[in-house]
Amino acid sequence: MALITINKELCKGCELCVHFCPKKVIKMSDGFNAKGYQYSSYIENGECTGCALCAKICPDVAIEVWR
Ligand code: SF4
């Protein structure tokens, strides 16, 4: 089983990972980071395949994939 971690302090809230995740296991959170950006968060439901599309698309290198 794969999972991702999102460094919320690196996230600028562009939402690219939300739109590109084929499993739709990333959503925007309700919170804001120290820089004032709304950050994305991982929905841990066992569906992540570890495809790493999210990590590749993130312009701020905020996502790590574990598999
Ligand atoms: S690794 Fe793939 S399936 Fe998992 S969160 Fe990222 S884009 Fe979605």
Ligand code: SF4
């Ligand atoms: S792609 Fe990166 S910067 Fe954009 S919302 Fe996702 S984690 Fe944040």
